[in-house]
Amino acid sequence: MINKIVQSMADAMADIKDGSTVLLAGFGAVGQPNVLIDGLIEQGAKDLTVACNNAGTGHIGLARLMELGRVRKIVCSFPRSSDPVVFETLYRAGKIELEIVPQGTLAERMRAAGAGVPAFFTATGVGTKMAVGKEHREIEGRTYILENALYGDLGLVEAWEADRWGNLTYKLAGRNFNPIVAMASKLTVVQTQHVRELGDIDPDHIVTPGIFVDRVLHVPYGDPSGF
């Protein structure tokens, strides 16, 4: 019997190695797997590269992970937030590397990784400093730059519902990066608000099929708040 539901955070975070690339879903606090981030803090892996749309808020979650000196590099589109104090302090002190990526390129790099596409051409960033050092190609009269897929050793996801096969649904804007983080990561760990019996989620409503999911932890924390 397949059962991807784990009973403890220790099981959810087992065998995560130093130096991993971690893809972190969420847009602001909505759809962000905050409890799993706390689990990663507890687990202790360091020298991490973290890809996430934002670079943390206040002193909690991703910001806390960075503050503890566990993040070597952050890949994101919008490092500013309502309270980006930890990131900005580390960045100014030269203690964290930043790779700034246009948001659509960040998303597409994850989807490409999940789809077995090692790189793709895009018009986004052409003629800007994002294009410096990248391969350019003209295709049917328009210039594009080559962007590489972004693979995760670990992907952290927040779902609304999950079953023991790892099938997932999401709630409203909580979907955001979650499905593509699940696709792009070698080890995908999910926190879910609700656990359903196998067969109880309408197959037409499953957004992420379980093939993209490895571990599911039941975390019924309620609604997101604060960004």
Next chain:
Amino acid sequence: MSGSAVADFKPFSRTQMALRVANDIPEGWYVNLGIGIPTAVADHVPLDREVIFHSENGVLGMGPAPEKDKIEPWLINAGKQYITLRPGGSMCHHADSFSMIRGGHLDLCVLGAFQVADNGDIANWATSENDTAPAVGGAMDLAAGAKRLWVLMEHTTKDGSPKLVTKCTYPLTAPAAVKRVYTNLATIDVTERGFVVLSMAPGLTFENLQAKTEAKLHLPA
């Protein structure tokens, strides 16, 4: 004394600026509004004119802000403000949301900007080459991907420096992308001739507008 004769014109207010953009959006368009002043454009499109607003975080068919007691905590826009969903609204993941943008499916994007050049170059994401923590978000995707890019911004900086320039001095968001600029002083198309003035704030002369603009302005042919 109420100022000199030169200043005897009335700039458009922020509300009027947003209204002027809204009036030019026809029914049926799919539209993304950037954060800042452009967000207010949606408030001026009447609900019976069906314009479908897209938010980059996977929302299509965004409605007005909710009343305080009807907030849905799982529904936010790109500016991370609470929103509503109109009947017919839908959700998608980030890569599909940006496929709408990058795949050329949006009829219009309205962005704010620091500078626009008369060849359509836009600079709106960083104010120096060495920004302490540059934040690009979805601006480059929107500028490169939407069918039309309009800019909504003040005509000059707070200290009076022109924002409509011959060449952007700030880092570019996209080259040759802007089709039209709405400012507190004028509506200006970006054409092969450069900036063409479509309309001006009441009482403003073409010469006065030119004096506040670095790049050369043209009258419609």
